[in-house]
Amino acid sequence: xxxxxxxxxxxxxxxxxxxxxxxxxxxxxxxxxxxxxxxxxxxxxxxxxxxxxxxxxxxxxxxxxxxxxxxxxxxxxxxxxxxxxxxxxxxxxxxxxxxxxxxxxxxxxxxxxxxxxxxxxxxxxxxxxxxxxxxxxxxxxxxxxxxxxxxxxxxxxxxxxxxxxxxxxxxxx
Amino acid sequence: xxxxxxxxxxxxxxxxxxxxxxxxxxxxxxxxxxxxxxxxxxxxxxxxxxxxxxxxxxxxxxxxxxxxxxxxxxxxxxxxxxxxxxxxxxxxxxxxxxxxxxxxxxxxxxxxxxxxxxxxxxxxxxxxxxxxxxxxxxxxxxxxxxxxxxxxxxxxxxxxxxxxxxxxxxxxxxxxxxxxxxxxxxxxxxxxxxxxxxxxxxxxxxxxxxxxxxxxxxxxxxxxxxxxxxxxxxxxxxxxxxxxxxxxxxxxxxxxxxxxxxxxxxxxxxxxxxxxxxxxxxxxxxxxxxxxxxxxxxxxxxxxxxxxxxxxxxxxxxxxxxxxxxxxxxx
Numbered sequence: 001x002x003x004x005x006x007x008x009x010x011x012x013x014x015x016x017x018x019x020x021x022x023x024x025x026x027x028x029x030x031x032x033x034x035x036x037x038x039x040x041x042x043x044x045x046x047x048x049x050x051x052x053x054x055x056x057x058x059x060x061x062x063x064x065x066x067x068x069x070x071x072x073x074x075x076x077x078x079x080x081x082x083x084x085x086x087x088x089x090x091x092x093x094x095x096x097x098x099x100x101x102x103x104x105x106x107x108x109x110x111x112x113x114x115x116x117x118x119x120x121x122x123x124x125x126x127x128x129x130x131x132x133x134x135x136x137x138x139x140x141x142x143x144x145x146x147x148x149x150x151x152x153x154x155x156x157x158x159x160x161x162x163x164x165x166x167x168x169x170x171x172x173x
Numbered sequence: 174x175x176x177x178x179x180x181x182x183x184x185x186x187x188x189x190x191x192x193x194x195x196x197x198x199x200x201x202x203x204x205x206x207x208x209x210x211x212x213x214x215x216x217x218x219x220x221x222x223x224x225x226x227x228x229x230x231x232x233x234x235x236x237x238x239x240x241x242x243x244x245x246x247x248x249x250x251x252x253x254x255x256x257x258x259x260x261x262x263x264x265x266x267x268x269x270x271x272x273x274x275x276x277x278x279x280x281x282x283x284x285x286x287x288x289x290x291x292x293x294x295x296x297x298x299x300x301x302x303x304x305x306x307x308x309x310x311x312x313x314x315x316x317x318x319x320x321x322x323x324x325x326x327x328x329x330x331x332x333x334x335x336x337x338x339x340x341x342x343x344x345x346x347x348x349x350x351x352x353x354x355x356x357x358x359x360x361x362x363x364x365x366x367x368x369x370x371x372x373x374x375x376x377x378x379x380x381x382x383x384x385x386x387x388x389x390x391x392x393x394x395x396x397x398x399x400x401x402x403x404x405x406x407x408x409x410x411x412x413x414x415x416x417x418x419x420x421x422x423x424x425x426x427x428x429x430x431x432x433x434x435x436x437x438x439x440x441x442x443x444x445x446x447x448x449x450x451x452x453x454x455x456x457x458x459x460x461x462x463x464x465x466x467x468x469x470x471x472x473x474x475x476x477x478x479x480x481x482x483x484x485x486x487x488x489x490x491x492x493x494x495x496x497x498x499x500x501x502x503x504x
Contacts, residue, residue: 001176020179020221023208043209044276056249056278062208063279066179067201067223112274121253124269124411129258146411147273 005069009034010078018065024073025049025060036076036104040149047148050105050112051075057112059147076104079111086165087111094161098152106148110162113144117171135173136166175217185227185356185390193358193386195220200388202284203247205276210289214298215305225281228390232256238396244283244389248342249274251282261394263401263420267345270405273412283389286343286353286369289380290336290442291414293317303334303377311335311377314478320416323477323484324441327373334377335478337439338370339414344438345403347446348420349394357387366392370443377442399424399432404495406487415439417488421495425459425503433496435471437488447471450492459504461497468492 007014007027014032025042028034028051037060040048044059051060052074060073079085087107090096097103117134125143126134134140141162142155150158166172179201182188192198198220201207210216229243232254240256251257252268272280294300294312301310311333313321321335328335343366351366369381383389401422407413418438424431433454435447450471457463468489475485 001178003179020177021174021211042212044205047273047275050275053279057275058279059205059275062205062276064179064201064204064208064221067204067225109275112278116249116253116274119253121249122258122265122269124266126269129262129265130255143411144274147275 003066005066007032007065007069007073008071009073010075016065020064020066022065023061024051024053024063024065024068027065028060028073028075034075034077037108038101038105040102040105045149046102046105047109048102048105050108050148052108052112055115057109074108076107079107085111086168087161090161090164091158094157094164095154096157096161097150097154102148102150106145106150106158109145109148110165113141113162114166114169114171116144117166118169134171136163136171138163141166174211174214175219177218178220179223180220181223182227185224185388188222188224188227189356189358189386189388192220192222192388196385198222200224202245202281203279204284205272205280206284206288210296213296215289215296224283224388228283228388235393238398240394242282242392242394244281244391246282247278248272248280248282248285249277252277261345261349261397261401263348263403263422264342264345264394266403267341267405267418267420270403270415270418271341282342282392285340286346286389286392287381287383288340291339292321292336295336303332304336304373305378307331307376307378317480318478319480320414320439321478321481322441323475323481323488324437324445325372326442326476327375327377328476330375332373332375332377334373334442336373336377336442338380338441338443340444341403341405341415341418341438343370344418344436344444345420346392346394347436347444348401348422348434349397350434352393352395353389354391354393355383355387356390357384361390363393366444367446372442380442397422400499401434402495402499404491405438406491417484417491419488419491419495421492421499423454423459423496423499425500428458428504430454430457430459430463435492437471440484440488447492449474459496459500461493464493464496465489
């Protein structure tokens with residue numbers, strides 16, 4: 001059933017007519033040709049499709065496009081107003097990928113992790129639930145990034161990449 | 174995926190009216206479970222009524238120290254709410270133990286309660302499953318059932334089902350005596366959380382006692398006033414469903430158990446309020462022996478399957494260990 005929507009992606013408006021069954025991921029990739037969000041499992045398990053919706057990380061494969069026609073969508077491409085985002089640089093500097101397929105999702109998820117840490121959100125490995133500040137230790141990063149799989153298993157480099165930006169942004173001691 | 178109409182109603186009452194008129198329609202919250210089930214062909218609604226903007230996304234204080242949680246509050250926000258972290262740590266811990274950061278951002282409180290089992294026979298339309306297709310049988314009974322129920326299953330007849338309820342949050346709400354506020358075609362009603370979910374009985378297709386068209390609008394938490402904690406045992410350290418989990422709250426006075434609330438997850442078709450264990454504990458000394466006896470009283474009714482017998486001692490040990498941790502310093 002066709003429905004008119006407008007997607008706001010990385011600062012650009014895209015009027016579209018979509019079948020109600022279309023996910024945000026498919027709308028981005030197949031209609032708008034914005035291909036940095038990747039289709040891995042298509043069931044919310046791998047995180048390759050992670051984008052930010054109104055600043056919050058979500059699995060775009062489980063979001064129907066019709067539900068976000070009034071929201072701001074940010075992909076890895078749009079994280080920085082121009083050029084590279086500190087997370088992009090940190091992933092390069094730390095060699096935090098091999099094939100790169102999961103990387104845009106990892107980067108968007110990491111951007112979400114940093115924002116959540118700045119807001120003081122705890123995780124399942126946080127000892128003191130009532131603490132004001134979050135310290136993104138390696139264990140915290142591993143838990144918070146656990147919704148993003150990397151089949152090349154670059155985890156050992158992804159953790160220090162996220163840690164480097166966390167430290168620069170004051171959420172890692 | 175079956176074609177469907179998508180509607181955003183103007184308020185909760187009109188959403189209820191829209192859905193009540195469409196027997197094959199469904200409410201859409203965060204969609205993290207429903208959209209997945211639609212892709213799998215397990216859920217085939219012909220109408221989705223988006224209720225994410227219609228119910229409250231706020232947590233508000235109740236006069237007695239309790240909280241009212243709007244049905245649209247995302248799981249992530251509820252876990253991070255300072256009042257929840259301070260007054261109901263068991264609920265924050267349960268939420269944070271579930272799913273991934275991405276899913277918790279999108280999933281809603283009402284939707285979390287209504288998520289369906291992750292039994293592999295339920296989610297695979299080529300397999301028999303009495304929950305998905307009543308009368309087709311239960312593939313898990315003699316199949317792969319390592320992570321299935323040990324309590325309250327239906328082991329024969331047309332209702333045969335050994336699935337578990339997947340929610341962590343619901344286990345904490347069960348221990349907290351939450352009250353689910355529901356709006357239906359005939360008005361509002363309040364459902365105690367232990368009466369929301371049901372055992373398979375003779376009809377495994379019904380997870381809850383809600384009627385078609387009834388919408389969860391909020392969840393009320395009465396004040397707790399005692400230490401609480403959630404623990405979850407799973408195959409991976411993160412992003413995995415529970416093998417067994419526990420939500421516990423206990424008050425010890427002069428070395429005796431003055432009050433206790435226990436609920437188990439991963440063991441049954443619904444979050445399992447451990448009333449036999451609670452009964453065995455009230456007024457008894459807060460000792461490892463009492464805790465073990467209480468756990469055994471609860472698990473005496475267990476009917477484990479061929480490959481999930483390990484859950485019985487796992488649940489027992491989890492009850493004992495969690496109560497020991499919670500009462501450390503007050504025993």
